[in-house]
Amino acid sequence: MYSTEDHRQALRMLAAGDSLSKVSRQLGVSRSALRAWRDDGPPHQPHRGECPRCDSAPLDEGAYASLLGFYLGDGTIAKAATYHSLRVSCDRQYPGIVADVEGSILRVRPRSSIFHVAAPGVVIVHANWTHWPCLFPQHGPGRKHDRRILLEPWQERIADRHPAGLLRGLFHSDGARVANWATRAVAGEPKRYDYPRWQFSNRSDDIHAICQQALDTAGIPWRRSSALHTSVSTRAGVAALDELIGPKR
């Protein structure tokens, strides 16, 4: 029996142009074994689980932060017979956001198959996996605004490191950049002033708190402008959020 490392090293040497005889001499592997390896290719990888929580698989934290935002905004997790289905509803008029949701899913779980379900005005992005509840432990029965939505400590650490991704997911799903304007008389002439602001709309106070914490982390001033809304309305705050998350498109 030869080790997997012998196998890999032999393939590296053969690929680099070393002869069977030389590799056989250096590694102490028979020429017939080398020929079989050369013809069969690399050894099989031992099976590795894909779940960052159960199997310690690597997690792209930036992509996770944005997917967390999309999930908290317009996402749900539904249980099927043998897996869970992550579904994010996207406004059909923003194909860039649909692509962003898909890209975030693929960076979090590279083997995902993604499919779309069309409904009036929306595209629902679906991806099925048994481990979505590990990554989104906020999953539970009923609607998100009828239950507590608290981040676990490992999620809070990711949110602290990646506020831009989290804010992009939140504001691009449940937010809007609202263009307000007013006229004022300047030297007797009416002059138009624009007051753009970003507004996050959600029925869950817990999700507002997560949004507000991410804005604090990013140093962006906000106020709870109504029961449904957290607003960013200072000129500098709007500019900073524009820079961090980009437009909805």
Ligand SMILES: [Zn+2]
């Ligand atoms: Zn898991």
